[in-house]
Amino acid sequence: MAPQDDQPIDAAIDSEAQRKPISTIVIFIAMHTEALPLVNRFQLKEEHDSLFPKGVPWVRYHGIYKDLHIYIVQPGKDPALGVDSVGTVSASLVTYATIQALKPDLIINAGTAGGFKAKGAGIGDVFLASEVAFHDRRIPIPVFDLYGVGLRQAFSASNILKELNLKLGKLSTGDSLDMSPQDEASITANDATVKDMEGAAVAYVAELLKVPAIFLKAVTDIVDGDKPTAEEFLQNLAAVTAALDETVAKTIDFISGKCLLEL
Amino acid sequence: MAPQDDQPIDAAIDSEAQRKPISTIVIFIAMHTEALPLVNRFQLKEEHDSLFPKGVPWVRYHGIYKDLHIYIVQPGKDPALGVDSVGTVSASLVTYATIQALKPDLIINAGTAGGFKAKGAGIGDVFLASEVAFHDRRIPIPVFDLYGVGLRQAFSASNILKELNLKLGKLSTGDSLDMSPQDEASITANDATVKDMEGAAVAYVAELLKVPAIFLKAVTDIVDGDKPTAEEFLQNLAAVTAALDETVAKTIDFISGKCLLEL
Numbered sequence: 001m002a003p004q005d006d007q008p009i010d011a012a013i014d015s016e017a018q019r020k021p022i023s024t025i026v027i028f029i030a031m032h033t034e035a036l037p038l039v040n041r042f043q044l045k046e047e048h049d050s051l052f053p054k055g056v057p058w059v060r061y062h063g064i065y066k067d068l069h070i071y072i073v074q075p076g077k078d079p080a081l082g083v084d085s086v087g088t089v090s091a092s093l094v095t096y097a098t099i100q101a102l103k104p105d106l107i108i109n110a111g112t113a114g115g116f117k118a119k120g121a122g123i124g125d126v127f128l129a130s131e132v133a134f135h136d137r138r139i140p141i142p143v144f145d146l147y148g149v150g151l152r153q154a155f156s157a158s159n160i161l162k163e164l165n166l167k168l169g170k171l172s173t174g175d176s177l178d179m180s181p182q183d184e185a186s187i188t189a190n191d192a193t194v195k196d197m198e199g200a201a202v203a204y205v206a207e208l209l210k211v212p213a214i215f216l217k218a219v220t221d222i223v224d225g226d227k228p229t230a231e232e233f234l235q236n237l238a239a240v241t242a243a244l245d246e247t248v249a250k251t252i253d254f255i256s257g258k259c260l261l262e263l
Numbered sequence: 264m265a266p267q268d269d270q271p272i273d274a275a276i277d278s279e280a281q282r283k284p285i286s287t288i289v290i291f292i293a294m295h296t297e298a299l300p301l302v303n304r305f306q307l308k309e310e311h312d313s314l315f316p317k318g319v320p321w322v323r324y325h326g327i328y329k330d331l332h333i334y335i336v337q338p339g340k341d342p343a344l345g346v347d348s349v350g351t352v353s354a355s356l357v358t359y360a361t362i363q364a365l366k367p368d369l370i371i372n373a374g375t376a377g378g379f380k381a382k383g384a385g386i387g388d389v390f391l392a393s394e395v396a397f398h399d400r401r402i403p404i405p406v407f408d409l410y411g412v413g414l415r416q417a418f419s420a421s422n423i424l425k426e427l428n429l430k431l432g433k434l435s436t437g438d439s440l441d442m443s444p445q446d447e448a449s450i451t452a453n454d455a456t457v458k459d460m461e462g463a464a465v466a467y468v469a470e471l472l473k474v475p476a477i478f479l480k481a482v483t484d485i486v487d488g489d490k491p492t493a494e495e496f497l498q499n500l501a502a503v504t505a506a507l508d509e510t511v512a513k514t515i516d517f518i519s520g521k522c523l524l525e526l
Contacts, residue, residue: 054364056471079471082341083406089464092352093359093471100316103434136399141493143346148438175411175438176401183445202353208342230404 006097017105018260024069025255026104027248030094030111030198031084033237035061036074037245042070042252051101057085058094065190067255073098087175088201096206106155106260107213111246112228112240114147114179115219117206119120119169119193122219124240126247127194128161129154129171129215132203135186135195137217149190155212157263164250169193173200179223195223212260216251217236218244280368281523287332288512288518289357289367293374294347294463296500298335300508301373304513310411314364320348321357324521336361343477350438351397352463356494358468368478369418369523370491372465373511376505377442377492379484382432387480387503388459389510390423392417392434394480395466398449398458399437412453415466418475419443420526427513432456434478436463442486475523481507481513 027036038044044061052058057076061067074092075085095107115121131155137148154171161168172192174183178197187195194217206213220233220240255263286438291296301307308325315321318340325332338348358370378384393416400411417434424431435455437446439466442458450458457480484495485504518526 053472055473078410081410082407085410085412086402086407087400087411089351089355089467092356093468096356096359134438136438137350138441138443139349140441141497143344144349144440147341147348148346148350172276175397177402177407178401180401180443180445182445193417204352205356207314211317234404 003052021067021257021259022105023067024071024102024104024127025252026071026073026075026098026102026200027034027108027110028091029090030086031073032074034111034241034244035074036243038248039072040189041165041178041245041249044072052097058097060104065252068252069103070092070252071098074165087123087197088173090197092201095202096209098201099205099209104211106255107206107211108216108248108251109199110216112198112220112233112237112244113171113194113217114221115140115194115195116192116223116224118224119255120167121169121193121222123212123236124219124243125167126159126216126218126243127169127171128166129199129217130168132171132200132215133171133176133182133190134191134200134220135172136176138186150200150204152207154203155214155263157179157214158262160205160214160251160254163254164193164247166245168248171196175200177233189220194219211218216244218247268346279346284330284520284522285368285518286330287365287367288334288369288371288515289361289365290333290335290371291354291361292335292337293354293466295337296409297374297425297504298337300504301511302335304508304512309334314321315360321360326333328515331515331517331519333493334361334365334367350460351436355464355468356460358465359472362468362472367474368469369478370469371511371514371517372462372476373479373507374461375483375496375500375507376434376457376459376480377486378457378486379455379487380485381487383430383512384432384456384485386485387482387506389479389506390432390434390438391420391481392457392462393431395434395435395436395463395478397451397463398435398446398453399439401445401483413463413467417462417466418477418526420477422526423477423517425516427510428519429510434459434462434480436461440496444475444494451515457482478506479510481510
C-alpha cells in the first residue's frame with residue numbers, strides 16, 4: 001500500500017470539480033476570539049436551525065460575500081466548563097458534520113499556532129501549511145506507526161501563497177498546548193515549523209470526505225523560545241488574531257471568482 | 264460552572280427513557296480482531312447501505328438477538344494504509360455518525376486495554392469502567408486543563424458489574440500505544456487501572472448526544488510490567504479477545520428484556 005503522502009488530496013478531487021467556480025467556503029476556527037473579527041468583517045449571522053444535532057455547542061455563522069457563501073464554524077463552548085472546545089476530537093466532529101450538511105467546495109482551517117524560530121517562525125507570521133501530521137499518536141507497530149503520524153498534504157494553493165506573500169511550512173498537530181520531549185521528537189520528525197491543536201484532524205476528515213482543505217496558521221508563541229507557552233499565547237492572542245483576520249480576508253478576496261485549480 | 268463529573272450522564276437521560284425496555288444496542292469496537300468473535304457469535308450481517316457517507320471505511324454489522332437490535336460498528340481499515348483506524352478521532356466520528364443514524368438506547372465500547380498491576384489488573388481481566396478521562400490533552404490554562412482531561416462518569420451499570428463479577432476501574436485514554444512520562448503522570452492523576460485509545464472520545468460524543476455508554480476493557484498487556492507493550496499486546500490479543508467476547512455476550516444476555524434503570 002502506498003503511503004498517504006503519495007496521494008495528495010488534489011488527486012482525489014475530480015477535475016470537473018476543480019474547474020467550477022468556488023461557491024461555498026467553510027472556515028473552521030477553534031476559538032471564538034479567533035473567529036470574531038472575521039464574523040464582524042464579513043457581517044456573518046449566526047444560524048440556529050437544525051443542521052447540527054440538538055445539544056451540541058457547535059456554532060455556525062453564514063453570509064454572502066461577493067459570489068461566495070461563507071460559513072464560519074466553531075466547536076463552541078464546552079457545555080459543562082464554558083471554554084472553547086479545542087483539540088482534535090471536537091475539530092473532527094464539527095468538520096464532519098459541517099461537510100455533511102453544507103457540502104463546501106473548500107475548507108479553510110484558520111487559527112493560531114506555536115512557531116519554531118529555528119525553522120524561521122516569528123510572532124505574528126501567518127503560515128500556509130504544505131502538509132499536516134500528528135505528533136502525539138505514537139503507535140510503535142509497523143504501519144500503525146504511519147497511521148498514527150497521519151501525514152497528509154494540504155490542498156496545494158501556490159497562487160494564494162505567492163499573491164499573499166505567506167510563509168510556507170509544515171504543520172504538526174497534538175492535543176496538548178505544551179510540548180513533551182516525546183512530542184518534540186515527533187515534531188522534529190514531522191519537520192514542522194508550526195504546531196497547533198486541530199489541523200491534522202481537520203485534514204483527516206476533509207480527506208475522508210474528499211473536500212480540499214487549506215490551513216492558515218498565525219504564530220502566537222515561539223515554542224523554542226524562552227517564554228512559557230500559555231503566558232505568551234494569551235499575551236499575543238488578540239494582536240495575532242488581527243493578523244490572521246487580515247490574511248483570511250485577503251484569501252477570501254483572492255478566491256472570489258476562481259476555481260480550485262486557480263488557487 | 265460545575266465540573267463535568269458532578270453531572271453523570273445518567274442524570275441527562277430522561278427518566279422515561281430509562282424505564283423503557285432497551286431495544287437497540289451499538290457496540291463500538293476499534294479493531295477487527297476484537298469484533299470478529301462477536302460478529303460470528305450473534306450471526307450479525309454486514310450492512311452496506313448509505314447510512315454512512317460514501318468513502319468512509321467504517322464497518323457496520325447488524326442482527327437481531329432475542330428482543331435486541333445489535334449493531335457492531337468499527338472504524339474500519341485506513342483507506343491508504345490498511346490498518347484498523349484506532350484512536351480518538353476515528354472513534355469520535357464513528358460514534359457520532361452511528362448515534363445520528365441509529366439512535367441507540369445504549370452504547371457499549373468494548374476493546375482491549377493496557378492494565379496497571381499496581382492497581383490490580385492482570386492479563387485477561389475484563390474491567391467495567393467507572394469513569395473515563397484523557398491523559399494526553401495537557402492544556403495548562405485554568406479550566407482548559409479540566410476540559411483537556413475530559414473526566415466523565417460512565418453510565419452506572421452496577422447490576423452488570425455484580426452479575427458478571429467484573430472488576431471495576433477507571434479508564435484513561437490517549438492516542439499513543441506507548442506511555443511517555445507525561446502520559447504516566449496524567450494516568451496517575453486520573454487514578455486509572457486501565458488505559459486505552461478510544462474510551463474517553465466515545466464518552467465525549469455519547470454525552471454530547473445524550474446516549475448512555477458503558478465501557479468493557481480486557482487487559483492485553485501490563486503497562487507497569489517488564490515486557491514491551493507492543494509485543495505483549497500482539498501476543499495476547501487473540502486470547503484476551505476471547506475473554507472480551509465472553510463478557511460482552513453475557514452482558515447482552517443480561518441486558519435483554521431490561522431497561523436502563525435495571526443495568
